[in-house]
Amino acid sequence: ADPDPLQDFCVADLNATISLNGFPCKPAALVTSDDFFFDGLSKEANTTTIFGAVVSLGNVITFPGLNTLGISMNRVDFAPGGLNPPHSHPRATESGVVIEGKLLVGFITTNNVFYSKVLSAGQMFVIPRGLVHFQLNVGKGKALAFTAFNSHLPGAVVVPTTLFASPPAIPNQVLAKAFQVDNDLINTIKSKFGS
Ligand code: GLV
Ligand code: MN
Numbered sequence: 001a002d003p004d005p006l007q008d009f010c011v012a013d014l015n016a017t018i019s020l021n022g023f024p025c026k027p028a029a030l031v032t033s034d035d036f037f038f039d040g041l042s043k044e045a046n047t048t049t050i051f052g053a054v055v056s057l058g059n060v061i062t063f064p065g066l067n068t069l070g071i072s073m074n075r076v077d078f079a080p081g082g083l084n085p086p087h088s089h090p091r092a093t094e095s096g097v098v099i100e101g102k103l104l105v106g107f108i109t110t111n112n113v114f115y116s117k118v119l120s121a122g123q124m125f126v127i128p129r130g131l132v133h134f135q136l137n138v139g140k141g142k143a144l145a146f147t148a149f150n151s152h153l154p155g156a157v158v159v160p161t162t163l164f165a166s167p168p169a170i171p172n173q174v175l176a177k178a179f180q181v182d183n184d185l186i187n188t189i190k191s192k193f194g195s
Pocket of ligand 2: 089
């Protein structure tokens with residue numbers, strides 16, 4: 001979903017003081033092989049989090065060599081029962097492959113139709129751009145997946161934290177009305193996210 005590049009590469013200078021739609025290029029004379037390789041997805045993440053799943057990001061911020069090239073990749077580690085919670089990527093379609101374990105992968109369309117399937121090692125999925133989706137580890141052991149995006153910075157709108165953990169908080173009145181529940185329940189949910 002990103003625009004096409006206008007040159008072979010444009011390794012991001014993340015420290016540039018100018019602001020533009022993307023990142024300026026590091027001077028070519030300073031570019032080395034290391035700019036085009038990244039080992040940030042090589043390690044299993046510690047999944048003792050509230051969701052029991054952790055996304056390790058291989059995007060333009062962590063891997064500046066991706067700048068302007070229109071692609072990126074994540075690693076997602078799951079504890080047994082772990083959930084990568086419902087979220088959407090405003091700037092990219094996502095594809096993914098399960099490496100280990102069993103994942104229930106699902107997304108919901110703008111017409112409110114839910115599509116899902118349980119996948120095991122070697123099986124792939126696709127999440128159309130912008131749609132809300134999740135992955136749940138439904139196997140006995142841990143699970144691992146890699147995901148790929150047609151943006152160097154897909155962005156992620158994580159539904160539970162977007163709605164219940166924003167600084168500043170969304171007024172309870174809005175959330176109580178939206179979910180048709182009372183104020184106390186909204187406070188309970190907010191408290192789970194430390195807000
Ligand atoms: C999985 O959904 C991911 O965004 O990496
Ligand atoms: Mn995703």
